[in-house]
Amino acid sequence: MVSLIRTLRNIRRAGLAQWWRFTYYNGDAKFGQRVGTDQFGNKYFENLNPEEEIPGRHRWVDLAQHDYDATQVPPEWHAWLSHIRKEPLHLDPIVQAVNPPWKAPHVENMTGTRGAYRPYNTVRPKVNTWVPTTAPRGEPTTTSS
Structure with a gap:
């Protein structure tokens, strides 16, 4: 808990807007x-x-x-x-x-965002999906009698 004297001293030094910003974002009335x-x-x-x-x-x-x-x-x-x-x-x-x-310039961690690193796989999959094979259909044959 911040003392009242310290709070008033920091308001006087930094100004009310800067003091409020530090208190709101940092959780402490620092100066x-x-x-x-x-x-x-x-x-x-x-x-x-x-x-x-x-x-x-x-x-x-x-x-x-x-x-x-x-x-x-x-x-x-x-x-x-x-x-x-x-x-x-x-x-x-x-x-x-x-x-x-x-x-290289510093880049913040982008995990969980659209800019996250996603490697691509170059290994053949161990399980292949089944693709049915069908023979092409030809012209229907007609038999005459």
Whole structure:
């Protein structure tokens, strides 16, 4: 449960509209410094004040699409959110140096949608369906007497 003092302080800092958005979508009245944005429009925040945030919960993401799928966060930002990387992407020299040009762009998981991957089968089926064979019919023969 969020305290009333913390809620009022966050409303004053962020404004009523931004506070309501964070409370509605994240379930918490958080406020922090915006650290960056990824190619999908997700916004990343951090609050380093130990009196306001629980340690380990001071980094969060505001997703652009509110379907809440973990694959909407690219791997580089996921490493920052889970404290594998100390610095955000634009300040981390390792991420800047290791971003190869041949790396494919991040795509979220499309399972359960029309864009899901469906492989095709190249193996002969073990059971074949029965197809009746019929002889072509010829001209009817007439017998004269």
